[in-house]
Amino acid sequence: MNNPDRVNLNEAQSISAEQPPKSEYLKSIILKADNITLKYGRHEVLTDASFTVEAGDYIGIVGPNGSGKTSLMKAMLGLITPTGGQFSYAGEVRDNRFIGYLPQKVISGDPLFPAKVREVIAMGLLSSKRFPKHLSQEDYKKVDGILSRLKIGNLAEKKIGNLSGGQQQRVLLARALVSSPRLLILDEPTSALDPKVRENFYGILKELNEQDGVTILLVSHDIGSIGQYTKKMLYLDRTVVFFGTYGDFCHSQDMTHYFGPLSQHKFCWQHDDLPETASAKPTFHFHAPHIHVDHVHAHGQSIDHSHESDEGFLEESNDELQRVGAKEPSARKTESSDKEARP
Amino acid sequence: MMTFIESIQQAVQYDFILKALLVGSLIAISASVLGLFLVLKKYSMIGDGLAHVSFATVAIALWLSASPLVVSIPIVILASFFILKLSEKASMHGDAAISLVSSFSIAMAVLIASVAKGFNVDLMSYLFGSILVISNFDVAISAALSLVVIVTVMFFYHDLFAVTFDEEYAQAVGMNTKFYNYLLAVLTSITIALGIRIVGTMLISSLIVFPTVTALQVSKGFRMTILIATVISVVCVVLGVFISFAYNLPTGAVIVLMNAIAFALAFLIKALRR
Numbered sequence: 001m002n003n004p005d006r007v008n009l010n011e012a013q014s015i016s017a018e019q020p021p022k023s024e025y026l027k028s029i030i031l032k033a034d035n036i037t038l039k040y041g042r043h044e045v046l047t048d049a050s051f052t053v054e055a056g057d058y059i060g061i062v063g064p065n066g067s068g069k070t071s072l073m074k075a076m077l078g079l080i081t082p083t084g085g086q087f088s089y090a091g092e093v094r095d096n097r098f099i100g101y102l103p104q105k106v107i108s109g110d111p112l113f114p115a116k117v118r119e120v121i122a123m124g125l126l127s128s129k130r131f132p133k134h135l136s137q138e139d140y141k142k143v144d145g146i147l148s149r150l151k152i153g154n155l156a157e158k159k160i161g162n163l164s165g166g167q168q169q170r171v172l173l174a175r176a177l178v179s180s181p182r183l184l185i186l187d188e189p190t191s192a193l194d195p196k197v198r199e200n201f202y203g204i205l206k207e208l209n210e211q212d213g214v215t216i217l218l219v220s221h222d223i224g225s226i227g228q229y230t231k232k233m234l235y236l237d238r239t240v241v242f243f244g245t246y247g248d249f250c251h252s253q254d255m256t257h258y259f260g261p262l263s264q265h266k267f268c269w270q271h272d273d274l275p276e277t278a279s280a281k282p283t284f285h286f287h288a289p290h291i292h293v294d295h296v297h298a299h300g301q302s303i304d305h306s307h308e309s310d311e312g313f314l315e316e317s318n319d320e321l322q323r324v325g326a327k328e329p330s331a332r333k334t335e336s337s338d339k340e341a342r343p
Numbered sequence: 344m345m346t347f348i349e350s351i352q353q354a355v356q357y358d359f360i361l362k363a364l365l366v367g368s369l370i371a372i373s374a375s376v377l378g379l380f381l382v383l384k385k386y387s388m389i390g391d392g393l394a395h396v397s398f399a400t401v402a403i404a405l406w407l408s409a410s411p412l413v414v415s416i417p418i419v420i421l422a423s424f425f426i427l428k429l430s431e432k433a434s435m436h437g438d439a440a441i442s443l444v445s446s447f448s449i450a451m452a453v454l455i456a457s458v459a460k461g462f463n464v465d466l467m468s469y470l471f472g473s474i475l476v477i478s479n480f481d482v483a484i485s486a487a488l489s490l491v492v493i494v495t496v497m498f499f500y501h502d503l504f505a506v507t508f509d510e511e512y513a514q515a516v517g518m519n520t521k522f523y524n525y526l527l528a529v530l531t532s533i534t535i536a537l538g539i540r541i542v543g544t545m546l547i548s549s550l551i552v553f554p555t556v557t558a559l560q561v562s563k564g565f566r567m568t569i570l571i572a573t574v575i576s577v578v579c580v581v582l583g584v585f586i587s588f589a590y591n592l593p594t595g596a597v598i599v600l601m602n603a604i605a606f607a608l609a610f611l612i613k614a615l616r617r
Contacts, residue, residue, distance in 0.1 A: 077515040101515045113383060114559055114568040115508060123505045127516035133501045159563045 028055050030091045030183060030215060031076070037084030038071045045071045047239045048085070055091060055182070058209045058216045060230035062223040067236045069219045070104070073187055076217070077101055092182040093215075100124070100181030102172050104188040104219075111161035117171050118143055118156045124175035146178045150204065166197040173204070183215045184208065190222070202229045227269035350589035362482050363474035363541065363584050363594070369489035370538045371550060371576040376496045377531055378555035379569050380507050385437065389426065389528075390548030392441035392448075393535040396422040398544040399448040400536075401469045402455040405462045411469070412484050415536040422448070423528035472543030472595035474584065485537045492530045499526065504565055541580075542595035550576065553602035560609040575605050 031053040038046040046068035053059065061069045074080045076087060077099070093099055121143045122135050147153045152170050155163065160171060169189060176184060186205075190198045206229065208214040220226050227233065227246050235242040242255055249255055250268035259267065354360045374390075381387060397415045404414035422444055429440035456466055468475075477485075496503065505513045506523040514520045531551070538547045554576035555568070562568040583598030 078517075079511060079514055099516070101512060103509065103512055103515075110383065112559060113508065114379075114562050114565050115504075116564040119504070119565050120508065123501070123508065123512075124516075126501050126505055127518065129501075132498045135501065157563075 028091045029053070030055050030089065030093045032088045032090070033072075033076075033085065034088070035085035036072065036075060036082045036087070038068060038075055038080065039083045040071070045238065046236070049236065049240045050085075051234055051240060051243045053183075053215060053217065055215055056209070056213050058205075058229075058231040059218065059234050060223075060226035060232070061217060061219045061234045061236065062221065062226055063236035063241070065221060068238055069221075069236050070187060072236065073185055073217070073219050077185060098179075098182045100176035100179065100184045102169075102176045102184070102186040102189050104191065113161055115160050116156070117147075117152070117158050117160055117163070120160050120171055121146065121174045121178050124178040128179055142178055143174075146174045150174050150177075166193050169193060169197075169201070173201070177208070180212075181214065183217070185217045185219075187219045188221065189218065190220070205229065223267055227267050233267075347585075347589050351585050354585055354588045359475055359477065360584065360588060362477045362479075364581060366477060366482055366485045366489075366537075367474075367541050367580040367584060367598075368577050369486055369493075370534060370541060371554075371580040372573050373489045373492040373496075373530070373534045374538060374547075374550040375554040375558075375572040375576040376493060376569055377527065377534060378551045378572055379558075379565070380503050380527055381531065381551060382555045382559075383507050384527075386527075387552050388438055388441050388548070389423070389531060390535055390551040392426065392445035393419050393423055393532055394539055394544045394547045395445040395452075396448040397536045397539050398466075398469060399452040399455070401539070402452040402459075402466055405465055406455055406459040410480065412481060412536065412540075416488075416533055419532040419536045420529050423532045424525065427524060427528055469539055470544050471593055472539065472541050472546065474541060474587075474594050477540060481540065485540070488533050488537055492534055495526070495530060499523065500566075503527065542598055546595045546599050549599045549602055553599070553606060554579070557602070557606040557609045560606070560613045576602070579605055 029052050033049060033051050036046060036049040037044065045066070049068070049072060061072065063069050071080065075082050118140070122139060125135065125139050125142065126133055144153070144156070147156055150170050150173065152167065152174065155167060155171065160168060163171065173186075173189070176186075184205075190201055193201060205216055205218070209216050209231075216230075218226065218230060223235070227249075230246075232245050233242060233249055234240065241258065242249060242252070244252075246268040250264065252264075255264050258264075381389060397419050400415040400418045401411045403418075404411040407414070426437070426440045426444050429435050429443070430437040433440070435443075452466075456462070502513075502518060502523055503526075505518060506520050510520050513523075534551075535547055538550055542550060554572040557575050558568045558571035562571050579601035580598055583601050584594055586592065586601075587594040587597040
């Protein structure tokens, strides 16, 4: 796809690459992906993906199911090797130990696993240790510190398998954060969370990004709501469809063509410069926040079979919107069942 | 009861009982510190498979009139690598890979025994274990190697924990997960090759699985589980050796019986706690 945004980006990239790497004035590039191609067997899941991550970025990696976003993330972590192209890490994340990772699946699927929350979180400190690895009192102080920061100090001595999905997710976030990483990679972190916990979770991430300057890459299929939290969007569909800020996204003609004006507007969350025509449909803004998150969530999933016709997608979006709006009580019901802790 | 205590007093005067207690306890400890990692990684059956391999290697050793331990350990380690490779490369599940290697080894053992004739009785003692066959050389090697296993697990405890909990995460933060999988395989192989002497080929995997599963019933933390498993296992081995001496029963079988009782008790405690 010939996308002006991408061309611009590539130019910007080559310019900043010529700068000295530790320039204080420019935002320093910490991760650069050059023409990444990923394959599973013969099946190519991602082709020629290029983008750069700067220190302090908060990027939402979005796309339909099977668009290659999880594969891309695994490749960034070194779990799979690209068949083409390469990643270059620089500055504060040249080493794996400066990267925190929150996997999608909550716990290894084994509720019997005998691990206390403290033990699990302490695992996050291991990558910075050398043989023979030993966890000192100081390390456990760090663990307790991150526990209280995420307000889950009461879980410290609990068995991880006995916690609810939301609690487990926060424990794994604590594990990712305990080593004070400079880059945090999260894979669908909110898919198991109910809306209230989800808001809280995004609140924590925002604080990390803005106050601690942690660079965050967040993989999500929830394209509809991710725009209200992240600063940049990397939209994948087997290749990079869009990469840039939400402002750019909103004003890109290509994206209007790709998603249709309504979805484009909805995804970029730039409500301030809302055109007159759009404000005639107040449904977007005046929904209760949790319902809003929910309905868009459903959209993200519906994207993958609605690409061919943008108009079809548009109609579908509207339908969905009304349906969800009407079914508020049932939506609440599923939330509360999510919240229940496992026995 | 008096007679049991008397026979214990009598037992400890025998050299072979003391050797059995020493070697048995050390093997019990190494088997139970490895057990939790193997059980949680769903490799419970690897003990069984490798025990069958060691049975075949014992047959080879007896045939060549070599020391069974010296022949066994390297071959069993190779077999464990082969099992890992099979499940990595040959699109085969771990349990299927174990089962292939295991039955092939038994077949080899039976073939060698029938070709070589004349050591069938000896070989039998490896099938169900016998504390009477332990030489001083065996005691020295067993003690040294079990200590190696125990110390290695202590040194790599945190890494093994991370790899067992979530291999993908461990890899993502830069750990060499493959190395730890192979390390576990080596340590398990050594333990198995040493252990078939006491509890026998058929029963050795119980030393790996039983105490761990028993401890899992009652524990919360990872370290605690290993500790409980170790204590249970040593107690079962010591009791097993004494009881088998006092009532003239096969040692390996009594040890497994003790483990079964311990498991039943732990299960009961868990049920009552609810």
